[in-house]
Amino acid sequence: MDYWSSNVCALSLTLGVMLSSADSNLFVQYLGYALIILLNLSFILWMAGMVLSAYMEVFDDIVNKIKLFICKMFPSMRKILKPKEFDPERLK
Numbered sequence: 001m002d003y004w005s006s007n008v009c010a011l012s013l014t015l016g017v018m019l020s021s022a023d024s025n026l027f028v029q030y031l032g033y034a035l036i037i038l039l040n041l042s043f044i045l046w047m048a049g050m051v052l053s054a055y056m057e058v059f060d061d062i063v064n065k066i067k068l069f070i071c072k073m074f075p076s077m078r079k080i081l082k083p084k085e086f087d088p089e090r091l092k
Contacts, residue, residue, distance in 0.1 A: 001047065001050065004043065004046075005043070005047075008039060008040065008043045011039065012036050012039060012040055015032055015035065015036050016036060018032070019032040019033065019036075064083050064084050067081045067082075067083035068083045071083055
């Protein structure tokens with residue numbers, strides 16, 4: 001993740017310096033700024049996805065208990081939620 005953040009930062013800085021020093025028309029500048037925004041936004045969303053997936057591994061048991069509770073209340077939801085069944089061997 002550190003490697004990608006350095007690359008995105010370097011690319012954003014390079015594009016920003018090139019756009020600020022260029023005397024081209026406004027369309028090219030706005031297009032360049034939109035590219036910088038898109039690049040940084042995609043990286044931020046990718047990082048957020050990685051962080052959330054790591055937290056989901058931590059809270060997997062809690063989420064599964066909630067799924068089992070909902071499936072007991074509404075058995076038709078079992079196909080949608082697909083909870084992991086209770087396994088006493090896993091607790092050992």
